[in-house]
Amino acid sequence: MGIGQGEASKERLFETKGGLNKMANLAKYSAFILVLLCAVPILAAQAETVSIIRVIDGDTCILENGERVRYYGINAPEKGDPQFNEATQANNKLVAGKKVRLEPQNPSRDKEDRLLAYVFIDEIFINEELLRLGCAHIQRPLAAKYRDRLLRAQQAAREEGLGIWAKAAEQSIVIAEAHADAEGNDWDNLCDEYIVIENREDISIDLTGWIVYDEVHRRYLFPNFILKAKEAVTLRTCLGKNSQSELFWGSRSPIWNNEGDTVFIRDSRGQLVLSYIY
Known part of the structure; x- marks a missing residue:
């Protein structure tokens, strides 16, 4: 084989390796994009912005699509209980007709098929706010996330004798x-x-x-x-x-x-x- 033929063979070899490397990189990039696309629904499920059309009581509301949401980690007075009206009115004032951000929990639903979630309006944490006002109390077990915030809010209301703690x-x-x-x-x-x-x-x-x-x-x-x-x-x-x-x-x-x-x-x-x- 002549010198010219040898150099040409080397160039073809380098081109082949380069092509393979480009294909490998493209495959990695495609896999990365696929992972991101798959993650979008998961992220959307973790934090979703929706509108509330009506509240049922101090810890439950109805979304514009008819879905019922039960505020995770708290329990407000039931109908007929002392402070039921006050808790319901407080919840209504906080969320009715407003857009909220939901953080669904695990398990995602309770035995009545209501969505279990933490609820936010901008920086206001609704679950925490209802505890702070004395309109609800903690319901355990509590997830680690926000646990300390919720406990502090309840303790403050209890010490002040607000709402259900009066x-x-x-x-x-x-x-x-x-x-x-x-x-x-x-x-x-x-x-x-x-x-x-x-x-x-x-x-x-x-x-x-x-x-x-x-x-x-x-x-x-x-x-x-x-x-x-x-x-x-x-x-x-x-x-x-x-x-x-x-x-x-x-x-x-x-x-x-x-x-x-x-x-x-x-x-x-x-x-x-x-x-x-x-």
Whole structure:
């Protein structure tokens, strides 16, 4: 082979390698573009701007497409509860007729098929704002994102006695113990899940018609019951026979969240007597 032919062969070889390199780079670039395109729907699902046409209550609204949105991580009073109207009005004032940004959560829907989301209007975090106003309380479990912000907002409202945290006249009723984590499987040992309610007054207190409830509004209505001075009563989750020292919720499933919960007690007029967070 002559010198000219050898040089030509080398040039063809270099051209072939160069072409292969260009093809490889093009393939990498195409793959990168494909990844970006695939990511667009995911990003859109994570943060979506929509319009709210109506609110249902203090923690639920309806979008222009008919979708119902349940504000994740909080729980507002239900219809018939104290502060229901105030919470609904506050939510209406904040979001009705406005464009909001939704951050859907995981799981994305609740048992009523409502979209679970954090809700924002510009820089206003609606879930947090409703807590700050005392229009709702925390509902656990909470995701790590925004957890501290939500807890701080609730604590501030609680300390100021705003909204649902406004107390009746001070009474010396306390939660002496909250035993949420029963021994073994909670479902198999409901009687070992209980709260202890203590009367630290020097006089007896009539608890008839009082209500105990948790963060998801599962309720226990006190029967005809007098809690004597300086005594306590244990309220157990299971079925049983009531006595002066023990009352029974009669639930067939656990009530108190092992990861943390809030015990609310309201008197027969619906006024808050105590809230106990564990």
